[in-house]
Amino acid sequence: MNYSKDQLLMDRLANAAREGRISRRSFMHHSMAAGVTASAATGLWTSAANAAPQRGGTFRVGMHDGNSSDTHDPGQYVSRQQIYLAHQYRSYLTQIEPDGSLGPDLATSWSANDDASVWTFEINQNASFHSGKPVTAVDVIASLNHHRGEKSTSAAKSLLTSVTDISADGDYTVVVTVESGIADLPWLMTDYHLAVCPANDDGTANWQSGDGSGPYKIDEGEFGVGWSLSRHDGWHLEGAYFDALELLVLNDPNARQTALVTGDVDAVSLIDLKTSALLQRDPNIEIENVPSAAAITMPMFCDTAPFDDVNVRNALKLAMDRDEIIEKIAFGAATKGNDFHHSPAQPYWPDDIPQRDYDPDQAKSLLKKAGAEGLSVSISTADSVFSGAVDMCVLYAEQAKAAGIEIDVVREPNDGYYSDVWLKKPFCAVSWGARPTPDNIYTLAYKSDAAWNESRWQNERFNELLLQAKSELDNELRAEMYREMAMLARDDGGTIIPMFNNFVYARRSNVMRGDNLAASWELDGARAPSRWWFAS
Amino acid sequence: MGDILGLIARRLGLGLVILFVISIIIFFMVELLPGDIAQAVLGQGATEDNLAALREQMGLNKPAIVRYLEWLGGAVTFDFGSSIVTGERVTGLIGERFMNTLFLAAYAAVIAVPFAIILGVIVALLRNSIFDRVANVLTLTSISSPEFFLGYILILFFAVKWGMFPAISSLSQGMSLGDLLYRTFLPALTLVLVVTAHMMRMTRAAIINLLASPYIEMARLKGAPPWKVIVKHALPNAWAPIINVVALNLAYLITGVVLVEVVFVYPGIGQALVDAVSKRDFPVVQACCLIFAATFILLNLAADVGAILTNPRLRHPK
Numbered sequence: 079m080n081y082s083k084d085q086l087l088m089d090r091l092a093n094a095a096r097e098g099r100i101s102r103r104s105f106m107h108h109s110m111a112a113g114v115t116a117s118a119a120t121g122l123w124t125s126a127a128n129a130a131p132q133r134g135g136t137f138r139v140g141m142h143d144g145n146s147s148d149t150h151d152p153g154q155y156v157s158r159q160q161i162y163l164a165h166q167y168r169s170y171l172t173q174i175e176p177d178g179s180l181g182p183d184l185a186t187s188w189s190a191n192d193d194a195s196v197w198t199f200e201i202n203q204n205a206s207f208h209s210g211k212p213v214t215a216v217d218v219i220a221s222l223n224h225h226r227g228e229k230s231t232s233a234a235k236s237l238l239t240s241v242t243d244i245s246a247d248g249d250y251t252v253v254v255t256v257e258s259g260i261a262d263l264p265w266l267m268t269d270y271h272l273a274v275c276p277a278n279d280d281g282t283a284n285w286q287s288g289d290g291s292g293p294y295k296i297d298e299g300e301f302g303v304g305w306s307l308s309r310h311d312g313w314h315l316e317g318a319y320f321d322a323l324e325l326l327v328l329n330d331p332n333a334r335q336t337a338l339v340t341g342d343v344d345a346v347s348l349i350d351l352k353t354s355a356l357l358q359r360d361p362n363i364e365i366e367n368v369p370s371a372a373a374i375t376m377p378m379f380c381d382t383a384p385f386d387d388v389n390v391r392n393a394l395k396l397a398m399d400r401d402e403i404i405e406k407i408a409f410g411a412a413t414k415g416n417d418f419h420h421s422p423a424q425p426y427w428p429d430d431i432p433q434r435d436y437d438p439d440q441a442k443s444l445l446k447k448a449g450a451e452g453l454s455v456s457i458s459t460a461d462s463v464f465s466g467a468v469d470m471c472v473l474y475a476e477q478a479k480a481a482g483i484e485i486d487v488v489r490e491p492n493d494g495y496y497s498d499v500w501l502k503k504p505f506c507a508v509s510w511g512a513r514p515t516p517d518n519i520y521t522l523a524y525k526s527d528a529a530w531n532e533s534r535w536q537n538e539r540f541n542e543l544l545l546q547a548k549s550e551l552d553n554e555l556r557a558e559m560y561r562e563m564a565m566l567a568r569d570d571g572g573t574i575i576p577m578f579n580n581f582v583y584a585r586r587s588n589v590m591r592g593d594n595l596a597a598s599w600e601l602d603g604a605r606a607p608s609r610w611w612f613a614s
Numbered sequence: 615m616g617d618i619l620g621l622i623a624r625r626l627g628l629g630l631v632i633l634f635v636i637s638i639i640i641f642f643m644v645e646l647l648p649g650d651i652a653q654a655v656l657g658q659g660a661t662e663d664n665l666a667a668l669r670e671q672m673g674l675n676k677p678a679i680v681r682y683l684e685w686l687g688g689a690v691t692f693d694f695g696s697s698i699v700t701g702e703r704v705t706g707l708i709g710e711r712f713m714n715t716l717f718l719a720a721y722a723a724v725i726a727v728p729f730a731i732i733l734g735v736i737v738a739l740l741r742n743s744i745f746d747r748v749a750n751v752l753t754l755t756s757i758s759s760p761e762f763f764l765g766y767i768l769i770l771f772f773a774v775k776w777g778m779f780p781a782i783s784s785l786s787q788g789m790s791l792g793d794l795l796y797r798t799f800l801p802a803l804t805l806v807l808v809v810t811a812h813m814m815r816m817t818r819a820a821i822i823n824l825l826a827s828p829y830i831e832m833a834r835l836k837g838a839p840p841w842k843v844i845v846k847h848a849l850p851n852a853w854a855p856i857i858n859v860v861a862l863n864l865a866y867l868i869t870g871v872v873l874v875e876v877v878f879v880y881p882g883i884g885q886a887l888v889d890a891v892s893k894r895d896f897p898v899v900q901a902c903c904l905i906f907a908a909t910f911i912l913l914n915l916a917a918d919v920g921a922i923l924t925n926p927r928l929r930h931p932k
Contacts, residue, residue, distance in 0.1 A: 140782075146707070146889040147655075147699040147898075154655060231668040233656050300710075301700075302889055303881040304784055326784050326879070332766060333879050336781040340773050343782075497653050529661055 131590070135612040137320040139601070140334045140343040144327030146302030150285050152273040153225055153232025158347060158600070159301065159327055161270045165604040166307055166323060167208070168273035168290035169314075171199055171218065171252075172264050174514065174603050176594035178425065180265055183315065184213060184274055184291065185252075194259030194549045199267075201250040205314040207276050208295035215246035220277035222254075224285070234271035236522070236529075259549025261556065262515045265425070268598065269514065293318035293608040302327055319611035338363060338584060345585035345610075347600045351409040351465075354582060361587070368581045368595050369413040371421035371512035371519075374464060376457065377532035379504040380572040384455065388570055389448035394455075395574050396444070397478040399436035403576050406473060407466040411582045415575030418564035419524065420516045423578070423597035426553075427516075428561035431568065441481035454484040458499050458506035462492035467507050470576065501532060508532060509579075512598060516560050520544055524567065533572030540566045588613045618922060622915065629911040633904055637689070640903045641682045644896045650674060651698055651894045672698050685897060695897040697890075704901045708886050712905060714785070715875075715882035718798060719867035722805035727860055730810045734817025734856075739844055741822060753811035761870075765804045765877035772800055782879040801878040805871065809863040816859040820852035854921035861917035869906040 144159030152168070155161055172188070175181040185199040205213040222244050225232035243255040254263065266272075274291060275283040288296050293313045299305030304326040309318050326343060328334040331350040337343045339360060349357060349365065358365055378385035378394065385391055395417050404412045413422060416433055420426075445451050459471045468489055475485035490499045490506075499506055513519040522528055525544060526536045540563055547559040567573070581600040585591070591610045596603025602610065652668040669675055676684075688695050694704040733753075737746045756764060773781035783798045821844055824830060833847045872884030883902055890898035922928040 145893070146711075146886045147697065147893045147895055149700045156656070229667060229671075231656075231664060231671055233664060235664055236661055298787060300881070302885060306786070326782070328782065328879050330876050330879065332769075333782055333877060336769055336774060337879075340777065340781045342780055342784075493647060494653070 131317075131319050131611040132614060133319045133321070133611070135320055136322040136324060137345070137589070137607055137610070137612075138324040138326065138343040139607070140326050140328035140337050140346040142329055142331070142334060142346075142348045144302055144329060146300075148301040150288050152221070152271050152275065152283075152285055153230065153234060155271050155273075156233065159325075161599060162347065162601065162604050163305055163325060164270060164273045165292065165599075166294045166325070166607050167288070167292045167296050168275065169205065169213070169292050170269075170272055170274065171267035173605070174268050174596050174598045176592050176596045176602060176609065178423065178594075178597060180268070180425075184218070185264075185267070188264045190259075190261070190263070190551065192551075194261045194263070194551055195256050197254045197256075197263045198247070199252045199254070199264075201252065202314045203250055204312070205291050206312045207289050207291045208310055209276070209289050211276060213274065213291045214249045215252045216249075216281075217277045217283075218252050218274055219244050219246060220281055220283040221274045222272065223281070224275070224283040225271060232271060234269055237266060237269055237271070237518075258545075260517075261547075261549055261551050262517045265514045266518065270599075270604075294323050299325075313608075315608070317608040320607060323607050338586065341586065344589050344612075345583070345601065345606065347583050349582055349584050351411050351582060354409065354411070357584065363584055364587050364589075365582065365584045366595060367411055368583075368597055368600075369421065369423050370578060370581050370597050371423045371514075372579045372581075373415065373419055373421065373510045374467075374470070374576050374579065375419065375508045375510060375532070376574040376576065377506065377508060378572045378574070380533055380535045382504045382534075384448075384450055384453060385504060385572060387448045387450065389444040390450050390453065391572055392569070393441040393444040393448070393450075393453070393481060394478070394483065395434060396437045396441040397481040397483050398474055398574060398576060399477045400576050401436070402477065403470055403473060407470045408577060408579065411580040412577035413580060415577045416564075416568060417571065417573065417575050418567040419510070419519050419573065419575060420560065420564055421512075421578045423512070424514070424516055426557045426560045428557070428564050431561070431564055434568065436477065438477075438481035441478075441483070445482065452482060452484070454486070455505055456486040456488050456503075458488045458490050458503040460490045460492050460495045460499070460507075462495055463507050464509040464579070467509070471507055474576075501530065514598065516563075517544070517548055520563065521548070524571070524573075535567075535570075535572045537566055537570055540570075585610070618919060621922075622919065625911075625915045625918070629908070629915070632911060633907055636907045637686070637900060637904060638682070640900055641678075641685075641896060644891070644894055644899055645678050647891075647894055651896075654893045655699055674698075681896075685900065689900075694901045697895050697898050699893050699895045704897050707898060708883055708901055708905075711881060711883045711886045714880065715868060715871065715884070717794075718801060718805070718871065718880060718882060719864070721795065721798060721802040722809070722867055723864055725802065726806040726809050726863075727813065729806065730813035731817050731856065733810070734814040735821065735844055735849065737814070738818045738821040738825075738848075739840055741818070749814070753814055756807040757811035760873070761804055761808050762873045762877050764807055765801070765874055768800050768804055769877070784879060785881060798878075798880065801871075801874050801880050804874050804878075805867055809866060812863055813856070813859050817852070817856050820855045821848045824848040824851055850924065853924040857920040857924070858917045861913040861920075865910045865913045868909050 141158055141162050143157045145157055148157050148160050152164065155164060169184045171183060171185040173181050173183040184202055184205055186202045188197060188199045190197050201213060201215060201218060207213060224230065225234040225238050226241065240256045240258065240260065241254060242257050245253050247253050256263065275285045276289050278284045293310055294307035295310045297306045297308055304324065307323040309321055328337060334346045335349060335357060338346045354365055357363055378391055380386060400414050404410060404414060416431060445453055457471050459467045461468055471487045475487050478485050500508055521544065523530045523532055524535060525531065526541050543559045543563050547556050550556045550559065583600045589610055590613050591602065651672060651674060652665045656664055656668060685695055696703050697707055733749060737749050740746050769781050772779045779800050780797055783801055825848060830843060830847055833843045871882060872888060875882045875884045887899065887902040890902065
């Protein structure tokens with residue numbers, strides 16, 4: 079067999095393994111037939127064995143989505159550049175651990191009163207800003223208040239609207255009072271906007287200085303170009319194994335991947351799915367494929383004909399072949415959706431809900447029941463929603479034909495899609511960022527009176543459960559409520575969820591990581607620089 | 615000489631008028647973009663409440679014409695204002711980027727201009743030979759390929775396959791000149807390939823055109839060697855069109871490098887302009903565009919002055 083045929087076989091094997099079509103045993107068998115040694119084949123199947131972390135080196139990361147017009151203002155964090163940088167030089171009260179649980183960052187512990195309306199956070203007394211000043215309750219309060227109040231321009235304002243008071247109890251205790259109980263409050267504190275900045279004398283947050291209490295301090299840098307950071311020796315947590323960091327803005331996918339191949343960077347935040355199979359061949363590169371809570375949704379207005387009939391909505395849900403969409407649009411790098419906006423990467427995920435699959439016959443009979451045979455609808459989409467959004471809708475339109483549904487794909491302008499199309503057109507494609515908890519996303523986009531209730535869905539039982547679950551501190555009861563809500567959204571709701579996008583990023587194989595990767599952001603929840611290390 | 619100074623003064627005055635008209639066009643083009651700054655800054659996550667607060671803070675509630683006049687008032691005193699998005703001074707924001715772009719353009723020009731003109735003279739000398747044909751095919755191929763494609767090809771061979779140069783041109787402060795030249799070699803080479811063909815072919819055409827003139831015949835008849843005929847007799851009369859093409863290409867090196875900057879991740883002014891347009895950050899867009907426009911105006915002026923200075927008939931009109 080010649081070289082290129084071997085490569086072709088290896089690519090097919092890797093694809094088969096990805097789709098779970100072959101076992102590890104036959105993978106090894108075929109790999110060796112293709113001339114790969116046993117040790118190399120094992121390496122392809124599992125990631126490199128894990129050694130104890132060690133210090134040293136400069137970790138260079140190529141990141142996508144960085145603009146010259148980005149700023150240090152945490153209320154206006156929107157680009158990946160800002161989010162990755164924020165997790166290095168600033169701290170949050172809590173963090174999502176690699177195993178998906180909630181862990182401490184600046185807060186060492188937190189507790190609530192019985193109805194979850196008053197939360198107390200204890201601040202780590204070893205924490206200090208890069209300027210040397212200790213982090214106290216005053217700084218935390220100023221940072222949280224930056225997102226509150228009439229004059230605040232923060233994008234996280236809606237997250238904290240139910241907070242009525244934030245006060246200090248001594249230097250290292252912060253008490254947060256909410257108008258009605260929120261059991262998720264410590265989870266909300268991981269939101270990327272809620273970074274802690276030093277306080278000014280007048281109680282406002284000093285975000286302009288770029289001072290923070292994170293694992294690395296900024297030496298120099300420019301938005302849209304790149305940043306140099308060095309380790310903050312007094313960091314309050316374990317980790318930060320690298321001596322220094324270089325975060326480079328590499329917006330062009332080709333530049334990013336070439337830089338990884340040539341060793342100009344050690345990790346990149348996003349790789350192009352179309353070429354990931356080619357990149358996989360490089361023995362010096364490890365690709366990570368992590369299921370996330372970032373969903374693609376297709377909301378239908380439940381108060382607008384023909385979507386006001388639940389049978390029509392469910393017929394449209396059944397008329398979609400999600401497997402084909404994941405294979406052809408996401409190149410396998412996605413998790414199948416089930417029409418409720420709750421991902422396996424979020425806590426309380428109900429794993430026993432039957433998967434909705436492609437069933438054009440049942441869709442037809444539902445349409446018959448609704449008296450809507452020969453249904454014809456339009457769906458709005460744009461290339462900027464996500465890469466492949468238009469293709470996805472065209473593919474869906476083809477699939478729906480088998481159910482006798484005519485879908486007209488309307489391509490809208492990229493600019494202003496979220497101001498002119500989303501929430502205005504009765505059926506469109508939307509891309510949602512990952513949210514930490516189900517309560518968070520349900521409150522934002524599914525609560526009957528939410529400003530972003532994108533499907534205009536009104537379900538009394540769902541809203542009742544949402545309120546109950548919000549303040550329920552018993553985890554089992556809560557999980558049960560989220561299970562029921564998922565069923566309601568799946569069978570009555572107005573949102574089709576084709577898939578949850580995976581985070582696909584890569585590192586060079588001399589960069590080591592722990593056993594798990596956090597699913598909140600790319601690069602191990604944006605905390606790779608403080609969690610990963612170089613092999614010796 | 616006085617005529618030339620008068621010409622320069624007239625053209626500079628006209629240039630200012632052009633810049634003024636361009637600034638009006640750019641302002642209203644930015645206004646025409648759908649959505650507004652507040653929306654672009656806060657993104658998908660913005661609520662009406664947020665947007666209102668941010669518009670107030672950015673002063674977007676004033677009518678467009680008032681905002682333009684305010685900007686113009688500053689601009690005539692060389693105060694180009696602050697970025698609406700970040701609040702930083704425009705000069706600070708794009709000053710360094712512009713210097714980077716100038717550096718890359720100068721680097722490419724220092725290689726490309728002598729290379730193209732010498733090559734043009736040689737192919738004129740050896741016209742219709744194999745060398746002439748090969749040089750023409752190669753330069754025409756490189757100018758016909760989009761520059762990002764040329765960049766990718768160079769990266770593939772020089773960075774990925776042979777590992778001679780870095781694939782990305784990230785700069786850091788305190789870099790030595792040698793390091794700087796090494797890191798920016800591939801983008802500079804891409805630009806050289808893009809602009810060489812124009813200049814080389816214009817040099818070749820201008821010289822060949824003159825070779826049919828009687829005074830060249832005379833030079834040949836008196837026994838001057840072919841290279842001397844071209845360099846001493848033909849070239850001085852060919853300068854005017856060559857200078858024009860060189861000036862146009864130099865302007866392109868500054869204004870047309872956006873794609874090259876993206877491919878090589880070079881922190882120049884093109885990337886800043888693209889970001890500013892996507893955020894509708896009008897003062898930054900305005901400053902970048904005016905720099906580009908001024909570049910064109912000045913280089914065209916330089917070309918005309920150069921053409922006059924190299925032509926004694928224009929220098930001493932009757």
